[in-house]
Amino acid sequence: MIDQTRLWDAQAAAEYDTPGEGMFAPEVLGPTVATLAELAAGGPALELAIGTGRVAVPLREAGVEVTGIELSPAMIARLREKADAERIPVVQGDMATARAGEGFALAYLVFNTIANLLTQEEQVACFRSAARQLAPGGCFVIELWVPQLRSLAPGHGGTVEVSEPGRLLVDTYDTLAQQVVSHHLRFDPAVDGARGARIARTPHRYVWPAELDLMAQLAGFTLEARWADWDRTEFTADSRSHVSVYRLPTMDR
Template sequence: MRQEDIWDADTAARYDTPGTGMFAPDVVGPAVDRLAALAGGGRALEFAIGTGRVAVPLAARGVPVTGIELSQAMLQRLREKADEAAIPVVVGDMATATAPGEYTLVYLVYNTISNLLTQAEQVACFRNAARHLAPGGRFVIELEVPDLRRLPPGQPAVVFAAEPGYLGVDTFDVLQQHLVSHHFTFDPLITGDRQARVGRSPHRYIWPAELDLMGQLAGFDLESRHADWRGTEFTADSPGHVSVYRTAGKPVSSGP
């Protein structure tokens, strides 16, 4: 299952939900506030920029944003919001593609690093971020903490969402640290009364300590880790985290 096949035109068309869900102001706003501060007046590079959920409002804040994106369908949706002059995008894999110039900030939001399905690819992503950063630059990752405590012994699946018209199920391969998210949508206007639309996305989940080791291999130090973009304390019960890594060298800005 290739990522470019998952993020096709149909998925891209249903991805944007302006004003609601992951596009809600209370979700996007704190992320943009924090990233703008971390950019410190410099340029930002978003890996897997998608349809511009974060990049468009970040650019509107005066931060020059460039992107890397594998999916042409997602990029086409972004181009409905911002042209190449406003937000340049390099088409390619975030673990290997190169964007021109140097940046004070590289960032990955909403679990996107888990779309890379091997540990080697995830380490390569860290190294690619390091290649793009000025000395003292930052790499920011938003990522869930693997929720294996909800997985019953001997069972490979758990329901993570059950709402009217929607059912979400994660299936786990704990040996490979793989999970597949299954999205069942029941919309009579789309599928008819007796059918559900099924979408699947594979991931490789990463423990926070493993993520830190990946950073060390690429020359980063962990600067901070919080439970969310607002700076809530990260604890053993936090469902996710925003981790800020910094390259060695003279800081390019004071930052938060």
């Protein structure tokens, strides 16, 4: 069993935030926050794996009450530099089992984080935990990439996802176990050879949209919407990611 707290340690937390760039870019965060605020519809929200508050902090600034669950103490400490416990309460624990309360209008998991749960059982438990903490009629939103198995050349088990000065990202697949390991290689391109290179590896369990929908059904959800991104672009067979909105039934159903 992999200790996820060792993966998301102080160094990872310190390097996680990239203000104004990447997943912190306004064109990424703006639609994310706007969509989540709309789905919360004035009610409180629960972020599973809240991390350093990339989404939670601007969502709270938009007027949505946000509570978080986070496994990594280092990530929580980084979040606390931005918002105190009164403004954004956080329960330390596993997103598949930890409880932060009941009656939330919205629960959400962004940026592929459900894949950090490395077994199907854990991923199903995450859906069921979210359902227990939502109010009737509440929704659970998941942002997740679509496995790029079509990119695998015959006889090869990996793909190069990013190749740019100073950074390589290679994903290696175990298609029998439905596992992928992301290898993040960072280096100074001005340095000759491999000196100064640093590598980090993060394991994931990839999930097809259809399997995700079945997990949702097991927890009592129905699929309400699926988009290719937070701008609500149409989801197609060629989409590389999706934002899926699942809804619990209301009391009178």
